[in-house]
Amino acid sequence: MRWFPSVALACCLSLPFPAPASTQDWVVAIDLWGNWAYQSLHLVRDGDKLGGELDGDDLRGRAKNDGLEFVSTDARGNEYRFSGKLSGDTFAGTADFPDPNDRSRRVEHAFSARPAPERQAGGTRRHEFTPTDYANEFSPHRAPVLAIWPGDTVHTRTLDSGGVDEHGVTRALFGNPQVGPFFVVGAEPGDTLLVKIERLRTNRDYADSLDGIVGRALGRSLAAKATDLGKPKRWRLDAARGVARPDAADDALRNLEVPLRPMLGGLGVAPGFGWPAISSGDSGRFGGNMDFNEVVEGNTVYLPVSQPGALLYLGDAHAAQGDGETTQYALETSMDVEFGVELVKGRQVGLPRVESPTHLMVLGQAGSLDEALRMATTGMMQWLQQDYGLGLSEASQLLGACVEYRVATLAGRNVGLVAKVPKALLEPLVPDRKK
Numbered sequence: 073m074r075w076f077p078s079v080a081l082a083c084c085l086s087l088p089f090p091a092p093a094s095t096q097d098w099v100v101a102i103d104l105w106g107n108w109a110y111q112s113l114h115l116v117r118d119g120d121k122l123g124g125e126l127d128g129d130d131l132r133g134r135a136k137n138d139g140l141e142f143v144s145t146d147a148r149g150n151e152y153r154f155s156g157k158l159s160g161d162t163f164a165g166t167a168d169f170p171d172p173n174d175r176s177r178r179v180e181h182a183f184s185a186r187p188a189p190e191r192q193a194g195g196t197r198r199h200e201f202t203p204t205d206y207a208n209e210f211s212p213h214r215a216p217v218l219a220i221w222p223g224d225t226v227h228t229r230t231l232d233s234g235g236v237d238e239h240g241v242t243r244a245l246f247g248n249p250q251v252g253p254f255f256v257v258g259a260e261p262g263d264t265l266l267v268k269i270e271r272l273r274t275n276r277d278y279a280d281s282l283d284g285i286v287g288r289a290l291g292r293s294l295a296a297k298a299t300d301l302g303k304p305k306r307w308r309l310d311a312a313r314g315v316a317r318p319d320a321a322d323d324a325l326r327n328l329e330v331p332l333r334p335m336l337g338g339l340g341v342a343p344g345f346g347w348p349a350i351s352s353g354d355s356g357r358f359g360g361n362m363d364f365n366e367v368v369e370g371n372t373v374y375l376p377v378s379q380p381g382a383l384l385y386l387g388d389a390h391a392a393q394g395d396g397e398t399t400q401y402a403l404e405t406s407m408d409v410e411f412g413v414e415l416v417k418g419r420q421v422g423l424p425r426v427e428s429p430t431h432l433m434v435l436g437q438a439g440s441l442d443e444a445l446r447m448a449t450t451g452m453m454q455w456l457q458q459d460y461g462l463g464l465s466e467a468s469q470l471l472g473a474c475v476e477y478r479v480a481t482l483a484g485r486n487v488g489l490v491a492k493v494p495k496a497l498l499e500p501l502v503p504d505r506k507k
Contacts (some may be wrong), residue, residue, distance in 0.1 A: 091198045092119065097188040098125075099380050102167055102181050109345050110212060112260055113378040115140075126152065127261070137363060149284060152154075154183065188220040188257060192490060195222035203228060206235070206249035206387070210360055211349035212342035212379045218257035223269060224249045226254065227413040228385045231338070238275040240407040248338050248352040248361055255384035256413050263377040264416040265384065269411035272334035272369045272389070279307045279316065279403035288441075288482045289398050307403050309391055314437075316391055316403055322447055330392055334407060337363045337388035337397075344378030352387070355437045355486045359424045361487055363402070363481035366426050374425035377415075386411070397483040423435045423451040433478075437486045445491035447479070452491040460501045470497070 074402035090504040098113040115131075116124040126144040133154075140163065144152045156165020164184040176396025201218050215362045228251055231237050237245035243249075259265055284302040285294070306319040315329040333407060340359030345349055355361045365371060377380070389407030426433040432455060436447030453477065455466040474497055480488030 083197070094282040095124075099188055100183055100185040102183045103109070104169075104181055107345075108213060112188075112368050115142075145184065155206055156183065156185075157416065181430045189255075191221055191257070196221065197225075197227045197449045199224060201226055201228040201251075202253045206231060206244035207252060207385060208245055208247050208249055208352045209349040210211075210250070210340045210342055210352060210354075210358060210385055211253075212345075213349060214253055214382055214383075216253050216369060216381065216383065219255045219257055220413060221257050222413055222415045225273075225410060227408070227410045230389045230407045230409055231273065232406050233388050233401065234404065236278065236406065240276070241274065250338055250340075250352050250387035250390040251386040251409075252385035253342060253381075254413075255291050255381035256384060256415065258417075259377045259379065259382035259415055260380060260417075261378050262418060262420050263345065263382075264419055264421050265375045265377050265382045266356065266414040267339060267373045267384065267386075268376065268412040269367065269369050269371050269373070269416065270334070270412055271408070272336070272409040273388075274311055274332065274334055274391050274405055275408050276406055277309050277311075278319070279309055279405035281305050281307060281401045281403050282399045284400050284448075286396070286398055286482045288448075288487065302400075307391070308366055309403075309405065309487065333368060333392050335365050335390050335393060336367045336386055336409070337390050337393075337402065338409075339373055339375075339384075339386045341375050341377060342360075342379045342383035343383070352385070353484060355481075355484060355488065357423060357437075361388060361435065361481075361484055362424060362435060363388070363390075363393065363397045363483060364426065364488060364490065365390070365395065365480070366428060366431075366433060366478075367488070371426055371428045374416075374421050374427070376422070384413070397481045398481040409450050414493075421451075422454060423447060425451070425455065426490075430495055432498075434491045434494060435480055435488055436491070437480075437488045439486060441479075441487050441489055444487050448477070448489050449475075449492040452493060456493070460498060 095116050100111045100113050102109045111127045114124040122142045124131055129144045129146045131142045131144040139159050141155045148172050153168040158297045167181045168178055171179050207214055230251055231243055231249050231383050234246040235241045235242050235249050239278045285298055308314045308319050308470050309316050315334045317329045318325050338361050343358045352362050374501045390402035391405045393402035398495050424435045434448050434451035435445040438444040453467045456462045475493040478490040480490050
């Protein structure tokens with residue numbers, strides 16, 4: 073049988089599986105005509121009776137020796153029947169589902185499941201994670217590298233966008249290799265994952281970039297003169313002084329120094345069922361290659377959860393980047409990263425959000441700046457309405473008085489545009505904020 077994440081889920085987590093108990097959580101993978109769907113199973117066993125939930129839908133069934141049989145019923149009355157056997161830490165068998173195109177017909181699908189990991193004693197933890205391989209996709213099909221819980225923090229290291237580590241050694245394929253995915257225990261579709269950027273530090277003394285200008289920023293007269301651009305350029309990083317400067321610069325730039333402002337270009341979760349794995353160079357509602365220079369230490373990123381465990385990826389660190397990443401590359405380097413996670417259960421953001429100590433920010437990512445603008449504006453209106461109790465008219469007045477727009481990136485297949493609102497202006501509204 074081919075590998076799929078529910079089978080590999082715990083064997084890659086370096087955590088013991090729980091012993092058989094009256095209550096247990098599982099992650100189930102179902103082969104739907106060659107497309108893997110992942111669901112969360114909460115199973116309650118009382119003697120030979122089974123109860124619990126499958127993706128929030130009630131189930132009932134029976135246990136027979138090493139076999140389990142149960143039926144899950146959704147809100148429309150559709151029944152999903154599972155029959156399988158327990159073998160060690162695997163539960164596998166056949167799922168009998170209604171045909172989505174013919175309610176009179178049912179279809180059998182193979183499934184396999186593994187227990188979700190249980191928290192070890194000691195409460196929240198700080199994890200040290202050293203990656204051994206990297207992903208070039210945001211995918212639900214890759215085995216998790218570590219299980220973490222809300223409140224936990226992780227310290228790890230990323231490569232640069234070309235796959236080079238802190239020692240200058242190529243460790244992965246170029247194209248924004250990502251660390252992960254991290255399985256956030258308890259995260260379910262319909263939740264929101266909060267990623268708190270606790271610490272970002274460059275861990276080598278150079279970064280690589282280009283001298284180019286992305287096509288979206290080139291006017292006709294400039295394009296005719298820019299044919300020789302696109303050459304690699306190296307920058308020297310002085311962490312002690314907190315600055316970067318062009319290496320071997322000509323006379324015009326010999327005194328140039330720019331402040332270091334480490335950021336993560338890549339931060340995303342696995343897309344939901346029906347979506348293919350997405351390149352680590354792309355972005356969307358799930359986050360991804362956002363290249364937004366406010367994904368920095370001290371800020372919190374909100375991402376919509378579409379798969380059990382969320383499956384969080386990160387990478388593509390930049391020592392500094394101007395708005396838009398106009399040279400195609402920022403100051404690409406490797407990074408020491410420390411982040412924490414939290415969950416908002418049962419509430420899902422529509423688009424990636426970033427919250428800083430001073431601002432709320434919503435990121436629209438689309439094929440054009442016009443569409444990204446519409447998305448970012450709509451997302452900010454939703455935030456103000458949902459969390460600050462504003463009506464449509466009130467939220468529109470607030471935006472008209474104070475919204476700021478930032479270009480996050482022009483360098484990818486999607487552009488990114490950000491709507492930004494100062495939090496200080498919202499302080500009088502905080503008592504009405506929905507918790």
